[in-house]
Amino acid sequence: MTTRIERHHYDVVVIGAGGAGLRAAIEARLAGKKTAIISKSLFGKAHTVMAEGGAAAAMGNVNSRDNWMVHYRDTMRGGKFLNNFRMAELHAKEAPDRIWELETYGALFDRTKDGKISQRNFGGHEYPRLAHVGDRTGLELIRTLQQKIVSLQQEDKAETGSYDSRIRVFAETTVTELLLDGDKIAGAFGYYRESGEFVLFEAPAIVLATGGVGRSYKVTSNSWEYTGDGHALALRAGSTLINMEFLQFHPTGMVWPPRSRASWSPSRSAATAAC
Ligand SMILES: Cc1cc2nc3c(=O)[nH]c(=O)nc-3n(C[C@H](O)[C@H](O)[C@H](O)COP(=O)(O)OP(=O)(O)OC[C@H]3O[C@@H](n4cnc5c(N)ncnc54)[C@H](O)[C@@H]3O)c2cc1C
Incomplete structure (x- = not known):
């Protein structure tokens, strides 16, 4: 008996379709890379959906004393200074831009009385800092990122005739092994959960965003x-x-x-x- 293995080639394969994976895939596609997104669950069902409180970003909308340096200090202090300080710095500096970016993709965060993005208190944060959409921030985040991916696919369809030409979602597809060529990453192997059939992705770059x-x-x-x-x-x-x-x-x-x-x-x- 021969075993059939479906093969694909991509520039970038993102494993995981939560907030991290979807945003990484958008970036790869915007950089002109042919990108695959793989999710072992249905597209849209990720742990990210459960996030309720909000996304920390020192926008200073509710307390003008807030800024990225206070956010950075809070993050380092919360991590008992064991954090990767560069990652914490980038996070504190870039978070406000990422929130605005989500609004340009179609998200709508709750507002203060004067129309700014609302921010609320959360453990470990000196000032009210969490941008939120009621108690369903993660759901809005996933919905928005998916919508952005669909809009990119629509652009690709108009240009190339195919929705999947530059970014394709493989839902209900579980990756079980990464493939190496020597000591370099070369792809990923998995199976379609519905049919049990095997699938192989050849790619020089893999992003692991499979959650915790x-x-x-x-x-x-x-x-x-x-x-x-x-x-x-x-x-x-x-x-x-x-x-x-x-x-x-x-x-x-x-x-x-x-x-x-x-x-x-x-x-x-x-x-x-x-x-
Ligand atoms: C109740 C609750 C509330 C929370 N509230 C907040 C909050 O207010 N603010 C905050 O910042 N954080 C909050 N968090 C934490 C936050 O939700 C997570 O840190 C974040 O969503 C992780 O995102 P992710 O993209 O890394 O992972 P996920 O969203 O879990 O995505 C993982 C993806 O990987 C895929 N995957 C996994 N294994 C495989 C595999 N083998 N093959 C293919 N695909 C695979 C999954 O299908 C999924 O698509 C909360 C968490 C919980 C539980």
Whole structure:
């Protein structure tokens, strides 16, 4: 019996279609790279949808004393100064632009009385700093980024005759292995969950945006997708994992009432492996 493997070639393959993956894919496509987005769930079902509080950005709309330096200090202090300081600096400096960018893509954040983007308090932040859309910020974020991708595909259709010519979404497709050529990344291998058929992506650049590992814990509020696939893929491909002790449990793991307790059991674990 021969095993059929569907093959694709892309400049950039983004594994994960949450906030991180979608934004990375947009950037790759805007840089002229032929880009694939792979998601093991349906497009639009990512942990990002669960984010409620908002996105931290020192816009100074509610308290004019706020600025990127205070945000940077709060971030470093919250991380007990173990953070990658350059990443924290970039985050604090660029966050306001990213919020504005989301509005240019079609998001609509809540407003202050004088029409500015509203910002609210959140743990660890000196000033009100979270841009939000009610309590469904993550949902709006995903909806907006997906809408941006569809609009890029419409541009591509008008120019090339095909929606998928420059950016294509492979939903319900699980990546199980990264491929190397010597010590260089060369692609990814996986399967379509609906048919079980294998698929191989050849690419000189892979972005791992598969989210966290919170589902490995007995009591957790994290989504069923948080099974640390990206960590495992990277580790097996020879990468070093760092700072694995920094894990976000948000908001908390609930133990009562029982119906709110999301706990691990062998049968549910099997379901996780299958989903
Ligand atoms: C209840 C709750 C509230 C939160 N509130 C906030 C908040 O207010 N503000 C805030 O900043 N953060 C908040 N967070 C944290 C925030 O939601 C996450 O940090 C963020 O969404 C992570 O985004 P991501 O793109 O990295 O991952 P995700 O959104 O989880 O996306 C991961 C993607 O990878 C795909 N994937 C995984 N494995 C594979 C594989 N093997 N093959 C193919 N695809 C794969 C998944 O299908 C998915 O598309 C909250 C979290 C929770 C649980």
